[in-house]
Amino acid sequence: MTIIVTMNLAAIDLNLLVAFEALMEERHVTRAGQRIGLAQPSMSSALARLRALFGDDLLVRTAEGMQPTARALALARPVSEALEQIRRTLDSGPGFDPRSARRHFTIAVTDYGDLVIVPALVEALRRDAPGVDLTVRPITDAVESLARLERGEVDALIGGHLPVSSRTTRQSLLMERFTCVRDASHAAPGISLDRADFVRLPHVLFSSAGGDGSPSAVDAILSEHGHKRRVAVTLPHVVAVPFVLAGTDLVATMAERIARRFADVAGVAILPLPYEVPAFAIDLVHGLRATSNPAMQWFVDLIVKTCRTI
The missing domain is CATH 1.10.10.10 (Winged helix-like DNA-binding domain superfamily/Winged helix DNA-binding domain)
Structure with a gap:
């Protein structure tokens, strides 16, 4: 000012x-x-x-x-x-009472948010605010999703590597790490893949962009060690990865919380990566006005609190 x-x-x-x-x-x-x-x-x-x-x-x-x-x-x-x-x-109006409120929120999320955070968030909404409705939209273009947030078309964005602007703010919800996934019948109990096997085996890659040639975090680490993997299958939806590699010799690198959701039903094993790949943050991005709107502040706080239990 x-x-x-x-x-x-x-x-x-x-x-x-x-x-x-x-x-x-x-x-x-x-x-x-x-x-x-x-x-x-x-x-x-x-x-x-x-x-x-x-x-x-x-x-x-x-x-x-x-x-x-x-x-x-x-x-x-x-x-x-x-x-x-x-x-x-x-603002001298009444505060926000989630138990009696009739309200609608719209968020845009990445696949990770859809699979890991949204189920827990919906459970919390049904428990704490049964009159509050939620619409979830996909983030297919992060820049466009940010523009929609700025225009007020969505209330918040949830995901990793999201952009921000002078009209929005970002806060970290949780940290996620990568893990290796392969068919359970090919994974001996207690024995992890070594680096040679990890590079030798064919990989399944999740790429919402359809494999646009941009190196992933895993490829960057492999390149630092002079290694290169073969990507045998590229998929546009992360949920398909464990089901595609089940029953094959394929391996994949996935976010650990997503992998654990599908390990039993897909019949896959979760193994430590033989390389050190940095963890990444899952963030919440919302408008600067959230703190002055009681309903929006309650919703942001609920998202943050919910992610502490995941």
Whole structure:
């Protein structure tokens, strides 16, 4: 807020700052107006007044759409934080009661979130908030999913390696590690694969991009040791991996919590990897306004609390 305190506050219409926030989030005059209930001419007028107020174009039209100037980017977070403080101060409404609430949340998740986190989250919702409904959408394009979060089309994203922006925040839910999976009949009890066998055996690879040629974390580690594996089968859905390799000589590298969900039903064994592959974080990404919305804050807290039990 220090960027704007030196200005004459009497000359600032609070509604202009609300318009600025919407413009920065939407990067589109009409959509920004729809968000705050202004017609397109009124929103254009608000943008003109903002430009005069800050002495800057703020948003300029390009071939990729309206893009913020350096001045607008510098203003975005302080203005948003100032508005959030005002919202919290003025919010004297009742708190969120999950037991009696009728509410709907929408999240977008990776395959990992769908298989590992969503079942536990749904169980918690049915137990603690039976009137709360949940829609789960897939993350097929992380950048597009982030844009949908910024537009308010989804309430949160859950998964690994998710992007963030100045209008969102990320918090870690849990750490996951990789493990080796192979048909149970080929795995001797207590005996792990050595590095030579791991490289020699044909592999099943999960790739939502269809095997686009980008090296995985496992391939990067193998390359550091001068090794290269043969990927005999590439699959677009991680849930198919243990069922495809069952009954074959194939092996696969999977997130441990996913592998454990399917080990018994698919008839596969879980073995330690013979290489040190770094663990990775599963994150929750949500909008900056979550902390000022009692329902959203409760939902975020429930996700975090649920993941502590997984």
